[in-house]
Amino acid sequence: MATPQSDLDFNGLKVSQPGLPAAYYFDPARYQLEMQRIWQRHWVYVGRAQEVELPRSFKTFELGDQKILLVRDQAGALRGFHNTCRHRGALLCAQEAGTLRGNAITCAYHGWSYGLDGALRRTTSLSVAAGFDPRDYPLYQVNVREWRGFVFVSLAAQPPPFAAGFDVPLGRMDGWPLETLRTGHVATQVMRCNWKVFWENYNECLHCPGVHPSLSRMVPIYGRAIMEPREDPHWREHAGDDDPKYRGGMRRGAKTWTRSGELIGKPFATLSEKDRRAAYVYLTGLPSMFIVGHPDYVRVVRLRPLAPESTELRIEYLFTAETLADPAFDLDQVTGFAGEVLAEDAAVCELNQAGLHALAHLEGVLMPEEYLLHQFHDWVRAETG
Ligand code: FES
Ligand SMILES: [Fe+2]
Known part of the structure; x- marks a missing residue:
């Protein structure tokens, strides 16, 4: 028997919410306050x-x-x-x-x-x-x-307590041999945007189909402009569907986040079958970083505010020593895919920032898929209130 349609477990916003005041993204006094209350505390x-x-x-x-x-x-x-x-x-x-x-x-x-x-x-x-x-x-x-x-x-x-700064329990990364991995590549760029603009973009996939064509093919649910099944109000209609378009995860046949979807090294031996199949597991530590565990490499993104409208983005790619030593190791498979996605994100973050000064634009408005932005805004308000 079909489950009655209900929005009980729908993650999205059901009540329209305003964004943060536009001046929060460029006002120097606001920037100083966030540096003191958020960046100098966490x-x-x-x-x-x-x-x-x-x-x-x-x-x-x-x-x-x-x-x-x-x-x-x-x-x-x-x-x-x-x-x-x-x-x-x-x-x-x-x-x-x-x-x-x-x-x-x-x-x-x-x-x-x-x-x-x-x-x-x-x-x-x-x-x-x-x-x-x-x-x-x-x-x-x-x-x-x-x-x-x-x-x-x-x-x-x-x-504040260290573990409390992360969105999921730190043990979620137990399967990855994080301490022994070596840095294979580091890329740094300066984005002309406020640091919060980056986190807002990170927290929604409404932009994915238009901004990330290759990522949306690799992770089909992103192509539907959502990150998780329950961001779709009609998710129950596809609750048992194993198509990655509905359940999430990589497209069929893809094993990791590379250009080809193929592994660039041996998968980490300590991963559970579930983690290996998930192909990407995120751990986010506001305000400065996130880690993504893939089956064969780990990506670490660090954020650092430089000025109200300038933020440094630094990506580190971590591998086993064995993978790095392999003559067939092809770094471009990784940086060409993950780096490109982040470059696409950086470009729209700058686009976002560039429009925020309009005298008439006092604040934006959040769409249902942007429920995590609303949580982020509540966090910013609570930290600086
Ligand atoms: S020894 Fe004089 S400032 Fe350091
Ligand atoms: Fe994105």
């Missing part, structure tokens, strides 16, 4: 732990006007500091990355020297003035979290 993705792997290796990272120094100590612990000397505030490390000489961080201005734990070890003055105690001047600490080969920082005095 865990923000920096890069792979392998970039600071050996003792005494360091890496610097800028987030808005905040400059951060990450240092691996002799015991293997990764520590984070503001990249600022306690004497008169000079920048400590001007290089992007490198290895410290000796077990010290030394300021180039007046030569104050700190241990890798941040303690002030040495000043260069000829005498010590009464009331000055070096123990009062360690480097300013920044919270660092290493998770499965990924490095995150939080500038908050009391950072």
Whole structure:
């Protein structure tokens, strides 16, 4: 017997919702508020732990006007500091990355020297003035979290719980050997749009048929302008249908996100059959990143605001060492497909931003398929309210 048509389990918006005020996407004061309340509080993705792997290796990272120094100590612990000397505030490390000489961080201005734990070890003055105690001047600490080969920082005095920053339980990625994967390729670009424009676009597939023709062929449900079966109010009519157009997933015969749909390396041995067949599993950590686990590689996208209308996008492609060493390995199969999809997204994000200044446009309106944007907007409002 057919199930009666009901919209009970329909995910989409049933009540029209306005978008955020248009000025939220370009107003400098609004941008500063979001930098303070969102970007300087939440865990923000920096890069792979392998970039600071050996003792005494360091890496610097800028987030808005905040400059951060990450240092691996002799015991293997990764520590984070503001990249600022306690004497008169000079920048400590001007290089992007490198290895410290000796077990010290030394300021180039007046030569104050700190241990890798941040303690002030040495000043260069000829005498010590009464009331000055070096123990009062360690480097300013920044919270660092290493998770499965990924490095995150939080500038908050009391950072939020790490796992709570992700949309699904972190264990969802247990089948992927994340910590041992190597970076095979990194691509960076600057998008002329506000950082929220990127996340809005990420959260809907209404644009997919028009903007992503090859992706829409590869993932047929995207060709219907939705991401999940329950974004269709009539989903029950096709509830038992195994056609990927209705149930989601890759087109028949495609195994992964590559130009051909063929694997570019051996599938990860630790994946469950379900994960292998899913072909793509997303883990999203607002505001700065998402990870996509494919059967044979992992894609990591990092977002970093540069200005109210400028956002850096960085894509890392991770593979096993074995895949990278294979003479038949064809990187273009991966970057040519996934990179192209992201380039299509970046282009429409810029298109979106370019129209937002119209004096008459006070805010947009969300369509039913854009229910995740509504959730994102609620999150932004709650974080900055
Ligand atoms: S500012 Fe660093 S030693 Fe003076
Ligand atoms: Fe897209």
